Amino acid sequence: MKSVTRSLRILEAVAQHQPVTVGELTKLFELPKSTVQRTLVTLAEAGWLRANRTDTTRWEIGARVLVVRPAALQGSSLFAAAREPMIRLRDAANETVHLSVPDALQCMVVVDRVDCDRAVRTFHTIGDTSPLHATAVGRAVLAHLPKRDVEELVARGLERFSDTTPADPDELRAELDRIRADGYSINRNQYRPGVCALAAPVLDGGGTPLAAVGISMPDSRYNEDRVLEWGRLVAGTAAEVTERLRGA
Known part of the structure; x- marks a missing residue:
């Protein structure tokens, strides 16, 4: 012992x-x-x-700690605050909804998921990790981190996962500006081929990102005409989770 x-x-x-x-x-x-x-x-x-x-x-x-963390979070105020809004978002969009938290600047970790009932849908295993710069949930968080954190991430090098991954530092900085202006991030095949997503951050009282709520879908169902609708839905859900946390 x-x-x-x-x-x-x-x-x-x-x-x-x-x-x-x-x-x-x-x-x-x-x-x-x-x-x-x-x-x-x-x-x-x-x-x-x-x-x-x-x-x-x-x-x-290491990664094993990240797998254990989601189970520990299930009794947390974040998990409780996000669950019902995520279900409503799933019902409104009829697509998979997931909640991810940042592991410092290392990665995002999926801690909860609400599946849609479509025969073909995206799937994220609880505990899955993904890079901040290449994903919708990651950039939603990154857009609200201090500039020094963004520059630290850039200095480490931005891995390219597809032709559309924002691996150029200036491209990433411009995308983070857009996310702050619009209130949500977009990922179209930038990390996993054939997978698209939109996400928005859950913030604490000081504006620090605690998590991100995302909608994900196969590229075959991604529709530019619905981006504004989806963006408003996911941003509204993240804002509701933020308010529920502050009232907890």
């Missing part, structure tokens, strides 16, 4: 200080470097931790 407790404490420390080095953790816990290194490797093999992409000597939280 002692080793389990030590592993959990190290996992918590990585979550708090990430990205963190073995040396920093060794000093924090006053443990032998070999013990800390062995614990980190074990947690990484199980998917709880991962090496930082830009500096592999530093450690950060």
